[in-house]
Amino acid sequence: MKICCIGAGYVGGPTMAMIAKKCPEIDVMVVDINAERIAAWQSDELPIYEPGLLEVVQEARGRNLFFSTDIDEAIRAADVVFVSVNTPTKTFGEGAGRASDLQYWELCARRIKDVSTSDKIIVEKSTLPVRTADAMERVLHAGDKQVHFEVLSNPEFLAEGTAISDLESPDRVLIGGHETESGQVALQTLVDIYASWIPRERILTSNVWSAELSKLTANAFLAQRVSSINAISQLCEATEANVAEVAHAIGTDSRIGSKFLKASVGFGGSCFKKDILNLAYLCETYGLHEAAAYWQQVVDMNEFQQNRFVKTILSSMFNTIAGKRIAVLGFAFKADTGDTRESPAISVCKELASEQAQVVISDPKALDNAEKDLADATGIMFEEDPYEAVVDAHALAILTEWDVYKTLDYQRIFDAMEKPAFLFDGRNILDHTALHKIGFEVYSIGKGRLTHLD
Numbered sequence: 001m002k003i004c005c006i007g008a009g010y011v012g013g014p015t016m017a018m019i020a021k022k023c024p025e026i027d028v029m030v031v032d033i034n035a036e037r038i039a040a041w042q043s044d045e046l047p048i049y050e051p052g053l054l055e056v057v058q059e060a061r062g063r064n065l066f067f068s069t070d071i072d073e074a075i076r077a078a079d080v081v082f083v084s085v086n087t088p089t090k091t092f093g094e095g096a097g098r099a100s101d102l103q104y105w106e107l108c109a110r111r112i113k114d115v116s117t118s119d120k121i122i123v124e125k126s127t128l129p130v131r132t133a134d135a136m137e138r139v140l141h142a143g144d145k146q147v148h149f150e151v152l153s154n155p156e157f158l159a160e161g162t163a164i165s166d167l168e169s170p171d172r173v174l175i176g177g178h179e180t181e182s183g184q185v186a187l188q189t190l191v192d193i194y195a196s197w198i199p200r201e202r203i204l205t206s207n208v209w210s211a212e213l214s215k216l217t218a219n220a221f222l223a224q225r226v227s228s229i230n231a232i233s234q235l236c237e238a239t240e241a242n243v244a245e246v247a248h249a250i251g252t253d254s255r256i257g258s259k260f261l262k263a264s265v266g267f268g269g270s271c272f273k274k275d276i277l278n279l280a281y282l283c284e285t286y287g288l289h290e291a292a293a294y295w296q297q298v299v300d301m302n303e304f305q306q307n308r309f310v311k312t313i314l315s316s317m318f319n320t321i322a323g324k325r326i327a328v329l330g331f332a333f334k335a336d337t338g339d340t341r342e343s344p345a346i347s348v349c350k351e352l353a354s355e356q357a358q359v360v361i362s363d364p365k366a367l368d369n370a371e372k373d374l375a376d377a378t379g380i381m382f383e384e385d386p387y388e389a390v391v392d393a394h395a396l397a398i399l400t401e402w403d404v405y406k407t408l409d410y411q412r413i414f415d416a417m418e419k420p421a422f423l424f425d426g427r428n429i430l431d432h433t434a435l436h437k438i439g440f441e442v443y444s445i446g447k448g449r450l451t452h453l454d
Helices: 012-022 035-041 053-060 071-077 103-115 132-140 163-168 181-194 208-239 243-251 272-285 289-316 344-354 367-373 410-416 432-438
Strands: 002-006 027-031 065-068 080-083 120-124 149-153 173-176 203-206 325-329 358-362 380-382 395-398 422-425 441-444
Touching: 002 012, 002 071, 012 027, 012 053, 012 065, 012 080, 012 163, 027 035, 027 071, 035 065, 053 163, 065 071, 071 103, 080 103, 080 181, 103 120, 103 132, 120 132, 120 181, 132 149, 132 208, 149 181, 149 208, 173 181, 173 208, 181 203, 203 208, 208 243, 208 272, 208 289, 272 289, 289 344, 289 422, 289 441, 325 344, 344 358, 358 367, 367 380, 410 432, 432 441
Parallel strands: 002 027, 002 080, 027 065, 080 120, 120 149, 173 203, 325 358, 325 395, 358 380, 395 422, 422 441
Antiparallel strands: 149 173
8 A cells, every 4th residue: 555645744754654654564655845844854863852653664664655836747647645735824805814825725626636546535634614525526536548547535643742652652643534435445454454552442533524623623622621621720819729739630521631721921823713713613614602602711811811920020030121121031932842733821921022022932842843933923032041031031932831941050040131120931740939038029820929029
């Protein structure tokens, strides 16, 4: 069997590497129009950072895992074509700012149709609105070409930073196929590939539409939990309750569970905001305006939390940060990735810069992306060494939960900073009592403040 994956990004690359590792009898070709990205996949400096990914790629690369820019040849040779192209939020026209931009997906479908000379199974790997498979099939079967395409939906549920362990042992794999004879044959083909290393009971099957909607819904429910606990964090600060204790109490309720109940400066990443906005837009297109408003509020709460964090910094530092040096530790949207898409740090740093602060950003893996994200902002500097970033800083803000930040020498940091030395923990990862004893003015999410100034 030959597999082709169109798109060598955060989803396509790791997923295909794992399939190649677990199924050495299958030839896997990953293609992309970006020659620089393909060259990176062929080296040991991969285009994305993911713990354990390099070892998986090295095991299969050159044996049955290949990377190329020759998209047409890879499509022609393949029995199964995974489509893992970008589906960003539209920035123009109808649905701008909310609906998915499907232009790259449609161009991909047309290319598959034009170059294919044999029947193929097409697997939707990109996050797509429900009923997109129907549109894809109309594109693929347009004209009089005697080639049959069977479209499956196989949404990814990977979490950046743990993608390799998620692929090695997923909670579930979801595959949607048509309830026709040919649809079920195609579905079983993909089931058999995953069953090479995943127990059959974890491979869920459904119709295509349920699989497409499940991806949007899963992200929406996870993001909703983050916004919900962040909404409660405000009440905790006002009432002197502790958000960590509240989260622990409700997280031990088996009906709720403990995941995604960590108060923070907000969620980020390529999926949550995009998918919730798309879900809200879908609700509106079906006339479900109350449901649309409900999901929109999850995004609104997330943006409010980021703005609230900046206001806390401003009000705590005597209502002015003009000319003050603020060290920001962490720019990636979460730990163990270099991905900065929709990172809360983007809006926080821009707002700090707009107040004429001197912002110094440090991050183990995301500085290159940070420079691109903040290219239009002024008063921002970048420093790889966190100890250099804090020299003469008036304040320190933690915006990503990197483990390395938990073990820094905070006495050394305090000594290097201007006094009073403010610390704003946007991820609640530090020992706030110990920091206060050192001398910091400590502000956290949903736990109030520990200060020497009152």
